[in-house]
Amino acid sequence: MxxxxxxxxxxxxxxxxxxxxxxxxxxxxxxxxxxxxxxxxxxxxxxxxxxxxxxxxxxxxxxxxxxxxxxxxxxxxxxxxxxxxxxxxxxxxxxxxxxxxxxxxxxxxxxxxxxxxxxxxxxxxxxxxxxxxxxxxxxxxxxxxxxxxxxxxxxxxxxxxxxxxIDLGIKMRKDWLDKLKIPVPTTLDEYAEALKKIVNGDPDGNGKNDTVGLLGHGFLVADGDETFQAAFGGLDPVYDKDGGLIRNFLTPNYTEMVAWFRKLYADGVLAKEFTAVKKTQAEEMFATGRAASYVRNIWRDYTWEQDNKKTQPDAKVITLPPLKGPNGVAVSLANxxxxxxxxxxxxxxxxxxxxxxxxxxxxxxxxxxxxxxxxxxxxxxxxxxxxxxxxxxxxxxxxxxxxxxxxxxxxxxxVLNPSAPKAYNDAKIKDVEVYGKVGKLNPFSIINSDTWTAAWPKFEKDWQANVAKAIVGQISMEEYKAYVEKLNANPDFKKAYQEYAQSYKQYFGK
Known part of the structure; x- marks a missing residue:
């Protein structure tokens, strides 16, 4: 007792x-x-x-x-x-x-x-x-x-x-920012520019420019998708001309984000094989100092900082403050x-x-x-x-x-890391409490449509392939936009968007 x-x-x-x-x-x-x-x-x-x-x-x-x-x-x-x-x-x-x-x-x-x-x-x-x-x-x-x-x-x-x-955050190697005299980013543009400088700046001092800027796992950057979508307004409801609620990743906002990732890829910031990286591979890469940024749970900051210190004693992993984007901030709230x-x-x-x-x-x-x-x-x-x-x-x-x-x-x-000292956890909680005020919840993690459930599996892989092609430059953004417009004109999708609009009203009101 x-x-x-x-x-x-x-x-x-x-x-x-x-x-x-x-x-x-x-x-x-x-x-x-x-x-x-x-x-x-x-x-x-x-x-x-x-x-x-x-x-x-x-x-x-x-x-x-x-x-x-x-x-x-x-x-x-x-x-x-x-x-x-x-x-x-x-x-x-x-x-x-x-x-x-x-x-x-x-x-x-x-x-x-x-x-x-x-x-x-x-x-x-x-x-x-x-x-x-x-x-x-x-x-x-x-x-x-x-x-x-x-x-x-x-x-x-x-x-x-x-x-x-309050769960996910954009991680960044603060010690590398300091080494290259780069201020902590506050906007998406500053973030992209900082990553570009890092991948070209040999931050780990191994004499090679082999550092990955932004790391993900699976499609697109997996856990980071909704975080970046929020900065483009991609988690806000977007309706078509008939009042249907467009699926979040087929909105103009998402297309704008694809164009942003396309530039990151062209600048050598986004991992070359970004759609093929497995979660365990990504975790190992970030924990061993081979990547500058990764979107995962905030509590992991301390653990991965300690892992990186094994080979780079000055390693410091931070979660960035909410980054301002074109139509929001890069903070997604978990369901x-x-x-x-x-x-x-x-x-x-x-x-x-x-x-x-x-x-x-x-x-x-x-x-x-x-x-x-x-x-x-x-x-x-x-x-x-x-x-x-x-x-x-x-x-x-x-x-x-x-x-x-x-x-x-x-x-x-x-946010809390059970292995971290109290002072570390206290400071981390204070740093990210603003997330709960400015973050957005993806409504599609709640609402549903029977028509979408039946129709989307027939198109999902092809859509993912076209997103990847647009990002790596195999098709133009104009071609990608035309592809999305064609999908949105599909009668099943238009019906699904009406169902989503009704479901949204049921769960969230107007």
Whole structure:
């Protein structure tokens, strides 16, 4: 109990300084956990999950996972799929019909998911949840407007994976800026010019101009797409002459961004094989000093700075302030739910209720804090009033730890680095708090259109190929614009845009 009291005291201190967002259900959850001793003798709830893996596949018998399953009285059978391969695996599993009990979709508007829901693959949770009187933690500790976003045709099929909206930022090697006497960029133009100077300036001193300016992974620059779209107004609703809401990447705003990337590519700033770089490759390249800029989670700044210091002792990684673009700033807000959990219709109704009880029990500050820091004295020690991960904590308490429950919403979680000193985290939070005020949410992460779901897969690969061709100069921007105009004139797309407009009104009002 001494450890438990000390940990709760630490958390109280963190709440008071704004590091851990409090929530109404936390205290009650503590009582439930302590009272859970009486239920500890009950048979553990066995649950089968399919989830994406963002780190090494964990050992479910290690200290962290043993304690998690003990506290929740569960036995977890988890299939971990590398995040870069997850969408492919997800689609294959849906097509096979051989669903696990609980499956994660990292995108609540993924066409294959929507089709599976309409075909009856998953439980409609609306009657189970009701007015949430039995699920106060799920109601009160979830992100803003999340349960509205969970609806499809007025029904709730998924359980949210609550995540902060302040998440992604444009990383930059500040030490390289200083070395080349380049001010920290404040606009997209300054950013592009700074990267051009870096790639031509041999910042790592190896005698070669082999530094990548802007790194991405997959199409286009993956996690960075929406960040840059925001600077061009690409996350604002754009309507056609008939009042249809144009898909964000077929707007003139997106085309303007493609032209901007085209110049970056011509200047040698954008990675040459930008569409072929895998996430693990990109992470390794940035962590070993081979790239100047990369858009990823803000909390990674400290980790990658320490990695770079191994070979470049003066390395300093920063997240840039909001960069001004032609029609906005380069800050995208994450959907407050990173996809959702879906329960297979093959699961018996009685077990559905047990699974919901598990999610209700764990959607609290208490469990989220445990998920973030693990066991005191094992996974973390308290330094300056803040839990700081030990070497074992860094190994076992990875981002994979939050893949099997909803978490309590905390808008600073993707900013805090559990391995960083308190002063570093305090400063980082202050630096990026403006993101929550100026950033934009991509409405297409919420709204949907049946017509688009059916039609777009036939065009997606060809569109991606044309974007790449425009960027590398294989076709002119005029040719690309004509291609987009042709797509937008497609009757199916025009119908889809009308559906999107209606869906937008449903979720966001006017």
């Amino acid at each position: 001494v450890v438990s009291k000390r940990f709760n005291l630490v958390l109280s201190t963190l709440v008071s300084v704004g590091l851990i967002a409090g929530c109404a259900g936390g205290g009650e959850a503590t009582k439930k956990t302590e009272a859970g001793g009486a239920a500890a003798s009950a048979e553990p709830l066995k649950m089968q999950f399919l989830v994406p893996s963002y780190a090494d596949v964990p050992n479910m018998n290690d200290e962290y996972w043993t304690e998690w399953q003990k506290r929740t009285n569960t036995k977890l059978d988890v299939e971990w799929v590398p995040s870069g391969d997850y969408d492919t695996k997800f689609d294959l599993v849906l097509a096979s019909g051989n669903l696990p009990e609980i499956i994660v979709s990292s995108n609540i508007t993924r066409p294959t998911l929507l089709s599976a829901i309409k075909q009856g693959a998953f439980w409609d949770l609306t009657p189970f949840l009701g007015d949430f009187s039995k699920y106060p933690n799920l109601k009160n500790n979830s992100g803003p407007n999340v349960w509205n976003y969970m609806k499809l045709d007025g029904k709730v099929y998924g359980l949210p994976r609550n995540r902060p909206q 407050p739910t990173f996809g959702a959990f879906y329960i297979s219709k093959k699961v018996p109704e009685a077990k559905v209720r047990q699974i919901l009880d598990y999610f209700e029990k764990t959607t609290t500050t208490e469990y989220t804090d445990f998920n973030y820091y693990g066991i005191e004295g094992v996974h973390h020690k308290v330094v300056d009033g803040q839990p700081q991960l030990t070497d074992l904590g860094v190994k076992q308490v990875t981002t994979n730890a939050n893949q099997v429950f909803s978490m309590a919403f905390n808008n600073k979680m993707k």
